[in-house]
Amino acid sequence: MSIGRRPTSLREAGSRLDGGATGRGEGAGAAAGHVRGLLGRLGQRFVEARQGWIDARAMATLPGLDRALRFVAVLLFAQRASYLLPAASSLGATGVTHYRSPALNLTMVAVVVAWNTVLAVAVWRRGWFTIRHVVIDIAVTCGLLFVANANLRDGFEVSAANWMAKFALGTAALAGAVLSVSRMLVALAVLVLAAVAAIALRTGGLPPLESGFLNHVNSSLWFALLLHFMRRYLAAQADAVDAATARRITAETAAAASQARFAERLRQFRHLHDTVLATLTAISRGGLDHRTEAVRARCGRDADYVRRLVAEERPEQTTSLGARLAEAAEAADALGLRVHLLIGELPDDIPDPIVDGIGDATREALNNVARHAGTGRAWVSADWTDRTLTVRIVDRGLGFTPDRATSGSGLRRSIKQRMREVGGSAQVFSDPGDGTCVELVWDSR
Numbered sequence: 001m002s003i004g005r006r007p008t009s010l011r012e013a014g015s016r017l018d019g020g021a022t023g024r025g026e027g028a029g030a031a032a033g034h035v036r037g038l039l040g041r042l043g044q045r046f047v048e049a050r051q052g053w054i055d056a057r058a059m060a061t062l063p064g065l066d067r068a069l070r071f072v073a074v075l076l077f078a079q080r081a082s083y084l085l086p087a088a089s090s091l092g093a094t095g096v097t098h099y100r101s102p103a104l105n106l107t108m109v110a111v112v113v114a115w116n117t118v119l120a121v122a123v124w125r126r127g128w129f130t131i132r133h134v135v136i137d138i139a140v141t142c143g144l145l146f147v148a149n150a151n152l153r154d155g156f157e158v159s160a161a162n163w164m165a166k167f168a169l170g171t172a173a174l175a176g177a178v179l180s181v182s183r184m185l186v187a188l189a190v191l192v193l194a195a196v197a198a199i200a201l202r203t204g205g206l207p208p209l210e211s212g213f214l215n216h217v218n219s220s221l222w223f224a225l226l227l228h229f230m231r232r233y234l235a236a237q238a239d240a241v242d243a244a245t246a247r248r249i250t251a252e253t254a255a256a257a258s259q260a261r262f263a264e265r266l267r268q269f270r271h272l273h274d275t276v277l278a279t280l281t282a283i284s285r286g287g288l289d290h291r292t293e294a295v296r297a298r299c300g301r302d303a304d305y306v307r308r309l310v311a312e313e314r315p316e317q318t319t320s321l322g323a324r325l326a327e328a329a330e331a332a333d334a335l336g337l338r339v340h341l342l343i344g345e346l347p348d349d350i351p352d353p354i355v356d357g358i359g360d361a362t363r364e365a366l367n368n369v370a371r372h373a374g375t376g377r378a379w380v381s382a383d384w385t386d387r388t389l390t391v392r393i394v395d396r397g398l399g400f401t402p403d404r405a406t407s408g409s410g411l412r413r414s415i416k417q418r419m420r421e422v423g424g425s426a427q428v429f430s431d432p433g434d435g436t437c438v439e440l441v442w443d444s445r
Contacts, residue, residue: 063238063242064237064238064239064241064242064245065235065238065239065242066127067238068231068234068235068237068238069127069128069231069234069235070127071234072177072227072230072231072234073123073128073129075227076170076173076174076177076227077116077120079169079170079173079223080116080167080170083163083166083167083169083170084109084112084113084167086163086166087108087109087112087163087167088109098152098153098156099151099152099153100151100152100153101151104147104151105148105151108144108147108148108151108164111140111144112140112144112167115136115137115140119133119137125401128178129174129177129178130178131178131179133174133178134174134175134178134179134187137171137174137175138171138175138187138190138191141164141167141168141171141191141194142190142191142194144164144167145164145165145168145194145195145198146194146197146198146201147164148162148163148164148165148198149162149198149199149201149202150198150201150202152202165195165213165216166216168191168195168216168220169216169219169220169223171191172187172188172191172220172221172223172224173223173224173226173227174227175187175188175191175224176223176224176225176226176227176228177227177228177230177231178231179228181228184224184228187224188220188221188224191220192217192220195207195213195216195217199213246414249367253331253367254331256331257330257331257333260330260333261330272306276302276306279295279299279302283295320350320352320355321346321350321354321355321358321359321382321389322343322346322382324355324356324358324359324362325341325343325359325362325380325382325391326341327359327363328359328362328363328366328380329341329366329380331363331366332363332366332367332369332370332378336370336376337366337369337370337376337377337378338376338377338378339366339377339378339379339380340377340378340379340380341380341381342379342380342381342382343380343381343382344381344382344383344384345384346382346384346389347384350389353422354389354422354423354424354442356422357418357419357421357422357424358389358391358419358422358424358440358442360418361414361415361418361419361426361440362380362391362393362440364414364415364418365393365415365438365440366378366380366393368415369393369395369397369436372397372398372400373395373397373398373399373435373436374397374398375395375396375397375398375435377395377396378393378394378395379392379393379394379395380392380393380394381394387443387444387445388441388442388443388444388445389441389442389443389444390439390440390441391439391440392437392438392439392440393437393438393440394435394436394437394438395435395436396434396435397435397436398432398433398435399430399431399432399433399434399435399436400430400432400436401430401431401432402428402429402430415438415440419440419441419442422442423442423443424440424441424442424443425440425441425442426438426439426440426441427439427441
């Protein structure tokens with residue numbers, strides 16, 4: 001039916017009405033589907049947040065520094081939530097006697113909740129706070145201190161009704177957890193000066209010494225120092241545990257690789273004994289006539305096996321880098337990871353420190369694949385183009401979001417640091433569900 005033409009019968013008109021009702025029904029079904037999808041995504045995000053930030057068993061799979069920082073972050077947000085309780089209670093009927101404008105107080109509470117929600121989402125994505133987060137938090141707190149004091153009625157400036165003064169303790173703790181000692185002291189000075197200025201602007205004088213103001217200042221200092229040393233202590237312990245774990249894994253890998261090499265030699269010896277040695281022994285004793293077609297075919301098959309064996313034992317390249325990559329692949333094989341080597345033409349004069357750095361970085365990348373990728377295969381390729389060496393370690397496993405990897409993870413601390421030490425670089429490309437590619441680059445120019 002063409003658009004705009006009048007229906008020629010009641011049946012046609014009825015079909016139009018049925019079509020409209022069907023369209024509305026489909027629209028309502030689509031809207032309901034969108035709502036269900038949104039609720040499903042929110043539920044998934046909640047489960048991810050609980051597993052990655054609260055569930056101790058799930059957090060045990062993270063690097064030590066990640067676990068330490070997440071623990072401190074949870075404490076910081078719990079502290080802030082406890083300071084919001086007085087703010088919520090101030091919205092009741094008693095708030096009318098404390099505040100000039102209850103609506104303005106409600107707006108302040110909404111601003112604090114909104115900012116902390118934004119802050120929580122940012123930390124959930126990155127794994128930790130940044131200096132920018134701390135600066136914004138200090139600015140928000142200082143601004144709201146002036147608003148809160150201006151909105152309070154006379155006599156309540158240093159009382160419990162001034163909940164922003166209590167909330168400033170959370171800002172002081174955040175500054176202590178993230179900043180260095182010198183920057184932390186500067187941040188605390190800014191907060192104290194802002195609180196003094198807000199009270200002086202409201203009352204025309206400094207806060208009285210016998211009031212709770214000095215208690216807030218003292219609490220701010222000690223909260224900041226406590227969180228600062230807590231974060232440093234937990235981070236140092238996490239690094240020590242990660243280093244011990246790395247040494248244990250290296251030792252286990254070396255032992256497993258040695259055992260695997262022995263088992264492989266034993267298998268090869270047995271196969272040689274049953275094929276090549278058996279054929280040669282039989283011929284030497286006269287039990288076989290080497291001139292017959294069957295014996296010549298058997299000798300040919302045995303010769304092909306020896307050629308394959310020699311080819312597998314010899315590195316794919318005569319360069320030491322090719323040998324190091326082959327060793328890394330063999331070590332990963334002992335951990336249950338099948339590694340495919342794709343090595344191009346490499347120069348023979350790559351400096352030994354470069355070979356060691358790239359070999360160790362490759363080994364660590366393969367260890368990460370074996371531990372975290374959830375796959376049994378990986379590919380290692382090496383290419384030399386325009387005097388630039390590029391080694392890629394690729395897997396098709398679980399993948400992850402590189403932006404959420406903190407400074408204490410294996411990728412950043414071990415692989416990237418090793419490449420920086422030899423004048424190279426490392427990049428990580430990954431997406432959840434699409435695998436990971438670690439690219440090691442060294443430019444000889």
